[in-house]
Amino acid sequence: MAPEQWVERPRYVQHAEDVAEGAGASNVPSPDEVARGLRATSEGEDLIQILSPEGVLTPHPDFPVEVTGEMLQGLYRDMVLIRRFDREGNSLQRQGQLSIWVPLLGQEAAQIGAGRAMRPQDFAFPSYREHGIAWCRGVDPTALLGIFRGTDHSGWDPKEYRFHDYTIVIGNQALNAAGYAMGQAFDGKVGDGADAEATICFFGDGATAQGDIHEGMVFATAFDSPIVFYCQNNQWAISEPVGKMARLPLFRRAAGYGMPGFRVDGNDVLACLAVTKWALDECRTGNGPVMIEAFTYRMDAHTTSDDPSRYRLAAETEHWKLLDPIERVRVHLVREGLADKAFFDSVDVEADELAARFRDFAVNMQVPPVDRIFSNVYTGPHAEVDRQRADYLEYLAGFEEEGAH
Amino acid sequence: MAPEQWVERPRYVQHAEDVAEGAGASNVPSPDEVARGLRATSEGEDLIQILSPEGVLTPHPDFPVEVTGEMLQGLYRDMVLIRRFDREGNSLQRQGQLSIWVPLLGQEAAQIGAGRAMRPQDFAFPSYREHGIAWCRGVDPTALLGIFRGTDHSGWDPKEYRFHDYTIVIGNQALNAAGYAMGQAFDGKVGDGADAEATICFFGDGATAQGDIHEGMVFATAFDSPIVFYCQNNQWAISEPVGKMARLPLFRRAAGYGMPGFRVDGNDVLACLAVTKWALDECRTGNGPVMIEAFTYRMDAHTTSDDPSRYRLAAETEHWKLLDPIERVRVHLVREGLADKAFFDSVDVEADELAARFRDFAVNMQVPPVDRIFSNVYTGPHAEVDRQRADYLEYLAGFEEEGAH
């Protein structure tokens, strides 16, 4: 056994100059980019898939999931609806109604699969793109709008929906989630009971580089916390491909911490659901964390402020269109005769209604009262903030008086 | 292939109450401590060893190292000398000559093996316990004293010795080292040339929990930097056993990043030397980082301020005494007739002389001038610091004048 074989990694000898020249002269990827990108983004043999892009369903022995027509219809509906309001979010931004929108396009299966795998008592910690998880937790899509219209930093009661506020600082939520899961264990809510709880934490491929993600995994394994680390590898962190973050598929990190790790076809809603369900149940029993890498694709820009044409090729996006998460479910439903035209039409109508309601809500949102600036900085009274609030309101009243005269 | 088998980890279901009770009632380890500790601290089949505790030498096929009597004598001498001044450091602290000392006792092989594997052009980033690495880099032991006597924050020219200042904030140096290694690659100093360079970064088992260590590995693999991450797993982070940091042996983390990782018998100076040499050469060629876990033991307290009797059993220390890193080399030298009494005596004499010189230096160290407070805060002039210096010197002069009258 030669050391060279002890671990997989790209092997090549490269000289600084070559790369610098190569990159300087053109935007052709350097040899290391090619090697690393191949490792990091290839689907690999390990990819867990149940519903193929062609709509063929092959049960997975390790991740059993009972599939019914009704259930598939439900998943289809979920995905169509979230895609619809996501697109509406994009248009609203284009029309100046929102200051920014963060699209989920392409990640519908990754989110609905995970979201529908959760039990009501489970708790989710999103990043900022998890509109589909919000949907599964029962948060009305209009509640998301405040963040993007700039009227609020959040818009729902995280306790009620067991869905935490969006976290924008990359990686932070992994630790908050790990801590919450520690609490679930300390509360005795792990085990075989029907009330056993788990936590699921969402983050991106780019986030895996952050120290907080690592520390989250260290703490979760140290305390055997019931948490699923769910990485949506959508191949891009703004303009940086996942190959910049990792030489190998991301789920491989899990083994080093001593926790199970899986790569699932993130555009396969059944696989996402089945694996997440297994993972939540596994950690719910008290065995500690599990990592899932949902291998998917960000079909749209990073946000409405982003211009992906500067860094990625249209051909790549075209390739992923063939792997569309919704289309394969539709094909399967049709081919197996599990849904008729009326069903599809009704979902479309519902989607249009949702979009209209979403838009309506957005354009009618009010600027919050000035008082909001000073509210909930602290839970109790606070001499200084209270004084600044009073002074400022008095200052504003001065203008009104002036105006009144 | 059932999911349960996909990764190694301790499996048990445990209830919060049991553990709390167990720990509350006595200091008996809880079931999870036992399981995790076993995984994390057992030497395991993977341990690379060349010189056994009994002094038997078995070459390792993957890590060839030419062993001569002279070379073994040199390693023996190194270890005896650093142990000797280390013990002197401890006594100096007990006698009030130093405010603190950080002992390396037990880690002589881990340090001398790694230190002697380095080429002159390589660069080392220590933590704060690497007196043996300092020794190998040519830093005189007396240069370490300023830090522990409180006259300085460092005491040698890091550029001259290619040995960075001690880093006390756990984990920080992993990133500084990764950056330095990036620079080596950018300078074209990787490849097969005789001037090819590598970096080695030292840290402890506890440090592996820090985000900076993770990010160091992410950056090193992203940029294929010539760096060896050398973890001295001395089983303890002050009072916390390595099982608190990890479910599995630490070197297993490496695979997740796509870099080779090895666990070496950290009390076997030949194994440490051979594996580190391989690793430095491997990354020197441009293949990117390597991780080494040197499995060793902190025979003394964390620092002279620490009281290990509060958290670990004397029996554990006794066990490790049988694995002493120096003794096995001595036994081997004697058994194979590679050294005679005159050699051992001469080393002892040299050790005593070093200790005397070390002590002499320590007790004669002067408090630096007040000016040191204000020096080298910036490289160039700085209006504010310069003014504060002038004001303070004037203020002090005021007292002298008063005194003069």
Added chain:
Amino acid sequence: MSAESVTLAKALNLGLRASMEADPKVLMMGEDVGKLGGVFRITDGLQKDFGEHRVLDTPLAESGIIGTAVGLALRGYRPVCEIQFDGFVFPGFDQIISQVAKVTYRSMGAWSMPLTVRIPYGGGIGAVEHHAESPEAFFCHIAGLRVVACSNPADAYWMIQEAIDCPDPVIFFEPKRRYWEKGELDTGVRPDSTFSTVVRRPGDDVTLIGYGATMPVVLAAADAAAAEGRSPEVIDLRTLSPLDLGPVLDSVRHTGRAVVVAEAPRHASLSGEISARITEEAFYSLSAPVARVTGFDTPYPPSKLEEQYLPDLDKVLHAVDRVMDF
């Protein structure tokens, strides 16, 4: 229990114990806080008595400690995080500023964040680098946090309990070089809010303002100044954010002169803020500009030089002379 003489360290230990007894949701977490009882033994005996799930030896990672404490607080716990030394809070700074301080605001009050971060701070113990810093200004500048510093055993005992009871996050500064100084502690009667500023010694000529680690220096300087015929009034801020300016302004309006004493460097510090606020609110009462005795705008020096760096009796007296002779 009636009054007894205990060290500040012991008072903190007793206060933590009282909080843990009063509320099963109170947790201790940090590096070495369990079996070892912390490097300063502040949590001594707590794991033994309350168990491993209430006194958590955590992995060695400060962002991890603070970040998981946030999650535990969301779950209904009241975590008390120990940072081993002042210089090691910074890996956790991001979680403090981005989550600890902002969760309540972000969620419009849906969450509260009853989390305490204990930081042994300040110099004077002959330690190596990063073990003697005074980072309070960083936390005072973060809206959403409350910041306090205790200076004697009785305050330590009550303030730590008030911090733990507080529904808001509290950064709790412990003057490490005063851990072994003794003082009277009467655990019988809980005082009114200790997150308030107190006059430690009444006087007429000059107001000496300190907090935490500098209080003994300030009190000693007051004695010395009194011996020289001055009449200093001494104030212990206790709460650094928000400031409790009332007692300070009352005093300065009476004395017309103020000296602020803190170990932290001066530039963009809390001492500057105090000076600015006093001037804003009591301009016409001031006979001299507010003076500051602080650390220098340098990193903390090697410990053999720390006595030169730290505010001491002479420096405070010198400042008193300056404001009196202005």
Added chain:
Amino acid sequence: MSAESVTLAKALNLGLRASMEADPKVLMMGEDVGKLGGVFRITDGLQKDFGEHRVLDTPLAESGIIGTAVGLALRGYRPVCEIQFDGFVFPGFDQIISQVAKVTYRSMGAWSMPLTVRIPYGGGIGAVEHHAESPEAFFCHIAGLRVVACSNPADAYWMIQEAIDCPDPVIFFEPKRRYWEKGELDTGVRPDSTFSTVVRRPGDDVTLIGYGATMPVVLAAADAAAAEGRSPEVIDLRTLSPLDLGPVLDSVRHTGRAVVVAEAPRHASLSGEISARITEEAFYSLSAPVARVTGFDTPYPPSKLEEQYLPDLDKVLHAVDRVMDF
């Protein structure tokens, strides 16, 4: 090249390019700085022209960016780190305070640390949380750093080059909402040190002090005040640490009144320090206490409320009235 009108963003881009041309050791590093040219396009085109080893798209980790930049600086490079938005510098705070700021001091000058951290900062662009903060006080309080802020294209161009040339670490604040404002840039003649404070408009009644993002507000307020018959003098600090107090004191000694304008929250802020320093040094010249127009001591609010939060013309004028009528 003679004077042309460029945006502040373009001026920075040109300045970075000039530094990269002048010294092959100058590197750009950060998230998305390569192909994308940064989310604000400040590094636009640099990777294409200088190659991937001089403009590094790094993994998404700020401690990693700063920490490896430290290592690169030790190796002889001059790294320029881009932090994508103000609110994301905090994961790198520990490396900044413990390494960037202290390496030179620790090594007694054996190492210098010629590293620049560029931070687009401040509000007013309608962004979501963490994208509109003004964290300058944190860095000003750290000895070992130099902190500067540019406010117009010409300064941006020269100041970024001076920062990169500087052997000490420089935290470089870029007023992101001014990126698209144009100004004259003459790249021909390099001015004297731009890490110095300048008078932007002479006057007699009151000194208005701003820096970075607030300069346009301050200048507009000065116009308005002048229209009302006041004679304001306007000062652009440019260097925040150390302060260049000379021009400020000269001005205040002349006008007797000062207003400091900054977006950051007020408590333990740089504005407090400026107020304290002015009072310490020019006490008898002051006809009124130094006034401050700052953000509130709250987290940065949702963007629909940011106009209420930020210093604006009315607030500055109100403060001018207060100090004039004191």
